[in-house]
Structures are given as structure tokens and as C-alpha cells.
Amino acid sequence: MEKEEKQLTQEESLRIIHEMIASAKNDVTSDSFVFLLWGWLVFIASISQFILINMEVEWNSIPWILMPIGGIITAIYVIKRGKKEKVKTNVSEFLKYTWIAFGAAMVVIMFFHQWGSSQILPIIMTLYGIGLFISGGALKFTPLILGGIFCWLCAIAAFQIEGIYQLLIIATAVFGGYIIPGYLLQINNKK
Amino acid sequence: MFNDLDPLLHSQLRLSVMSLLISVKEADFSFLKEKTGATAGNLSVQITKLAEADYITVKKTFKDNYPQTSCLITKKGIKAFEEYVEAIQAYIKKN
Numbered sequence: 001m002e003k004e005e006k007q008l009t010q011e012e013s014l015r016i017i018h019e020m021i022a023s024a025k026n027d028v029t030s031d032s033f034v035f036l037l038w039g040w041l042v043f044i045a046s047i048s049q050f051i052l053i054n055m056e057v058e059w060n061s062i063p064w065i066l067m068p069i070g071g072i073i074t075a076i077y078v079i080k081r082g083k084k085e086k087v088k089t090n091v092s093e094f095l096k097y098t099w100i101a102f103g104a105a106m107v108v109i110m111f112f113h114q115w116g117s118s119q120i121l122p123i124i125m126t127l128y129g130i131g132l133f134i135s136g137g138a139l140k141f142t143p144l145i146l147g148g149i150f151c152w153l154c155a156i157a158a159f160q161i162e163g164i165y166q167l168l169i170i171a172t173a174v175f176g177g178y179i180i181p182g183y184l185l186q187i188n189n190k191k
Numbered sequence: 192m193f194n195d196l197d198p199l200l201h202s203q204l205r206l207s208v209m210s211l212l213i214s215v216k217e218a219d220f221s222f223l224k225e226k227t228g229a230t231a232g233n234l235s236v237q238i239t240k241l242a243e244a245d246y247i248t249v250k251k252t253f254k255d256n257y258p259q260t261s262c263l264i265t266k267k268g269i270k271a272f273e274e275y276v277e278a279i280q281a282y283i284k285k286n
Contacts, residue, residue: 010279010283013201013279014279016203016210017276020207020211020226024211083254089214090216
């Protein structure tokens with residue numbers, strides 16, 4: 001209780017406020033695991049399907065089975081991480097809702113679009129861009145913002161192209177939008 | 192020299208807790224303990240004082256069968272904190 005007896009000066013008060021706010025702010029980080037997981041899963045699935053189509057394999061969309069697996073891994077990871085989390089910040093709550101909205105939009109598009117439409121991959125890339133751009137802005141992490149812009153540019157390119165080459169563009173989009181910023185985030189968090 | 196300052200906030204540990212809670216949405220007891228460097232006993236006493244004044248809300252839950260205490264700042268707490276900061280700023284301007 002010794003601390004309580006001591007009379008604070010105004011400098012000390014300001015220093016405490018400043019230090020504690022700065023210390024809490026430093027805890028606003030996002031770990032790279034989910035970005036890297038989805039980056040690599042989509043990269044592998046799209047390149048694999050491209051190869052299978054070229055090999056004229058009938059069940060060429062089989063690599064996309066990785067997506068529900070990714071969904072399960074993400075759900076388990078997020079729940080476990082939530083249990084360990086000691087603090088909820090406004091930014092972390094905001095990001096949680098952003099990515100839930102992203103997931104919901106993906107489900108709507110994946111399950112309710114007209115099959116045979118060639119526009120689905122560019123639309124998905126546009127959504128990637130939204131999630132990455134908002135996350136980058138909220139975390140003040142430029143590589144994610146640039147990753148988001150990169151996904152939108154890829155979406156523009158993919159809208160111009162029909163057919164299987166869209167798969168190569170989505171692989172490029174996740175490489176530039178998720179994988180590279182994901183590794184940079186990992187390096188940044190270790191600092 | 193600080194007669195007009197809120198005595199509840201004008202204490203090192205309580206001010207630290209309030210500054211942390213003003214920055215985050217919700218924080219565990221262990222987070223506050225880690226950031227303030229206080230002992231569990233002292234922190235617990237000061238959190239109770241802040242809760243009694245309705246400056247913070249204390250939520251007691253169970254996570255994996257372990258009791259867990261998390262704290263949130265209230266509107267009253269935010270107002271008191273803002274007034275405290277304004278009072279300090281006014282004092283600095285005067286001098």
C-alpha cells in the first residue's frame with residue numbers, strides 16, 4: 001500500500017497516463033497465422049486446379065476441399081486464441097466483425113451464385129481486398145493495405161479474362177495480398 | 192496543490208488501471224497485473240475501490256474451470272477520467 005500513500009505530482013500523473021495508454025496500444029497486434037494459412041491454402045488450391053485442368057482431369061475442382069478444412073482449422077485456432085486473450089481492444093473487436101462479415105459474404109457468394117458464372121473469382125478477390133485494406137488501416141500496417149489494393153488490381157485483371165487463367169490471377173492475388181504481408185506481419189510481431 | 196483532483200483517480204495504481212481501461216475495451220485481471228506491475232492483493236483492493244465508485248464494471252466468469260476477472264470502464268469512469276485529465280491540464284496552464 002506504500003504506493004497509495006505517495007502524493008503524485010502532475011508530471012507523474014501525466015507520465016502514468018501516457019505510459020499506460022502507450023503500453024495498452026502496443027498490444028494491438030494481429031498474428032499472421034490466419035493470413036498465412038489462407039494465403040497458402042488458396043495458392044495451393046488454385047495452382048493445383050490449374051494443373052489438373054491442363055492435365056484434363058475431370059475432378060479438377062477437388063483441391064478446393066482445402067477450403068472447408070481451412071475453415072475448421074481457423075475456427076479451432078480462433079476459439080483457442082480467444083481463451084488465451086487477456087484483453088479485448090476496440091480494434092480487435094472491430095477486426096473480428098470485419099472478418100466475420102467477410103466470411104458471411106464468402107458463404108453467400110459461394111453457395112448462392114449461379115454455377116457456371118465466370119465472375120466468381122474476381123468477386124472473391126474484390127472481397128479479399130476489402131478485408132485486407134480494412135485490417136491494414138485498423139492495425140496501421142501498410143503491407144496489408146497494399147495487399148488489399150493489389151487484390152483489387154488482380155480482380156480488375158481477372159474480370160478481363162475468361163476461364164482458367166483467373167486461377168493463376170487468384171494465386172497471384174493471395175501471394176501478394178496474404179502471403180507476403182503475412183510474413184512481414186510475422187517479422188513485425190517479433191520485433 | 193491538487194485539492195480539486197478526484198482522490199479516487201489521484202493514486203498511482205488506480206490511475207494506471209483507469210488509463211489502461213480507457214485504452215482497451217475489456218481487460219483481464221492478469222493483463223492489468225502485468226502492465227501495472229502491482230501485486231495481486233494491492234491490485235484487487237484498488238479494483239474494488241474503482242468498482243464501488245462505479246468507475247469500472249468487474250465481470251467474474253469461468254474459463255476452462257478457472258475463475259476469471261475482467262474489467263471494463265463505465266461511462267461514469269470515462270467522464271471522471273476526462274475531468275481528471277482536464278484538471279491536470281488546467282493546472283499546467285496556470286503554472
